[in-house]
Amino acid sequence: MEKKRVSDSKVTTAVLMEPADANVAGNVHGGVIMKNIDNTAAVVALRHAGSNVVTASIDRLDFHNPVYVGELVFLKASLNRVGRSSMEVGVRVEAENPRRGQVRHVASAYLTFVALGQDGRPTEVAGLTLQDDQERRRNAEAADRQKTRLAEKQREQAGREEARR
């Protein structure tokens, strides 16, 4: 399978926050931002894999700033690493007040998607060509995060099995 570049799948989406996106306090609901993070990251994974993808995990997500109705939310997403069937996508979320033009960093997130074949099982994806130091750094950091994720998953599975006995 021919390798692909990070730039082949990266995407930026802009979403206008509307009244229906607000929580009872009038600020944008965190869940709205989370859904947009998942949607945008999924586009990156879909573009790279060219097959169906599912979200396998979303890492810890911190909201650094609130988002208000009437603001534009930019979601900048790109691939950090691919395994055999898994892909880590990083998403940076920024909010802009379109009248004043000020941009704030709202959140950053790492999501792992798995490509599925026709049989619904994980299937191989194209390799990733890393073109600069930033891409190489992100790739190395993503490899460390994947090790941590899988170790945590194993620990949790072992804990569940222990509890069943």
Ligand SMILES: CC(C)(COP(=O)(O)OP(=O)(O)OC[C@H]1O[C@@H](n2cnc3c(N)ncnc32)[C@H](O)[C@@H]1OP(=O)(O)O)[C@@H](O)C(=O)NCCC(=O)NCCS
């Ligand atoms: C994600 C899923 C396909 C993994 O299935 P699995 O049987 O564990 O598959 P495998 O053990 O063969 O692992 C497949 C890949 O997923 C990776 N993976 C599995 N669980 C993971 C997790 N929690 N976080 C990150 N990567 C994970 C593995 O490392 C492997 O990567 P690689 O192929 O690049 O080496 C399966 O758990 C699933 O379908 N989950 C539901 C996904 C879903 O419906 N999401 C939307 C929720 S609404």
